[in-house]
Amino acid sequence: MHYAFVGLGSLGGHLAGSLLRAGFAVTVSDLERTRAEPLLAAGAAWAENPASAAAAADAAITCLPSPAASAAVAPQLFESLRPGATWIEMSTNEAAEVARLAALAAARDIATLEAPVTGGVHRAATGEITVLVGGEATTFEAHRPALEAMGGEVLHMGPLGSAALIKVITNMLAFVHLVAEGEALMLAKQGGLDLAKAYRAIAASSGNSFVHETEGQVILNGSYDIGFTLDLACKDLAFAAGYGRSLGVPLELAGLTGGTFLRARAQYGGQAQSTQVVKLLEDALGSELRAPGFPARLTG
Structure with missing residues (x-):
């Protein structure tokens, strides 16, 4: 699968790097292009904005510092993702806000998974961080290989909201x-x-x-x-x-x-x-x- 990855901070940069090492096609975007340089050197593609990153992707991943950032970025992704694609929210977000954004995605036939991580930045760097997932089981299974590439232990907690x-x-x-x-x-x-x-x-x-x-x-x-x-x-x-x-x-x-x-x-x-x-x-x-x-x- 081809993943768009938006948000290359302390966690996001390492998670995107794990996807690349596992052989996934990855297009990255961030407000600061300098954060992407190591990923571009490793084979990632660059997009100037979230919408461009999502245009050719099967799924878009966000790893952002606040619910406000997710609220600003997610609708841009939904504009470009094709029907049948998936949005994977890896930011720490509130269950109610994830549900609100998931409803916007569903209106465009886009599935949603929440997948926040826990265990420390050092474990994200080695691909051993724990990934907590909420969402439909079939959607989870479709993206399990990518989630397992980013994390050591991947736990499907239940429906949307449970991982938050x-x-x-x-x-x-x-x-x-x-x-x-x-x-x-x-x-x-x-x-x-x-x-x-x-x-x-x-x-x-x-x-x-x-x-x-x-x-x-x-x-x-x-x-x-x-x-x-x-x-x-x-x-x-x-x-x-x-x-x-x-x-x-x-x-x-x-x-x-x-x-x-x-x-x-x-x-x-x-x-x-x-x-x-x-x-x-x-x-x-x-x-x-x-x-x-x-x-x-x-x-x-």
Whole structure:
């Protein structure tokens, strides 16, 4: 199949690269052509805008930073995609918004899949990220080879909207864990423990988590470089709060975590790394969480 891929940010560029490595024909488009250069060198075609990218494609994939961006781009794709084509939304989006856009697509006989990813940018780079899919089973099967090229584990969660919900749940948990990670490491430091040894002890204990094993490392390095911003974290936590209200679930920990992330964004700016939420504690105590031997970036 020929895929159009729109949105070549930290995630999108890696996902499109995985499609190319698997032998798919890919036409890419982004507001910044420089992001496409490695993909063009690997064999991708370039399109100046989303509509042009979709014109010859069997399916169009979007991986964009906000629901507003998806709302602007998706109708352009629908104008150019042929009847029987598919739109695959890989952005983190709200279920209601995906459903609204899917209705626009269906009016033109275009199918929709939602396929947000989770597991970190470093896993997208190696094609091992988890892909969470919502939509009709037949449409999912038609695009399974492409989805499996981009991800290590591909989970069909159910109908449209189910993937949006589980993606927000996984991110909500990660952000709660991230705040807890900062508190745990600071408690270890203020208690006089060697932070490298504390890291290994937590990793080998019942307190371990994916966030500890990954984001804990770049915190201890001091780079904080996880490829995910405070703006994106605040957006996802707002999605979680919305689901909590609509489904009648009191999200106390998520609410506290959301407030912490909002304070971090106000302090460090929306484009700061999401891991810099722990700097609130570092700055408050005048004590940095650092240890030798940890990487500046995660690679696998």
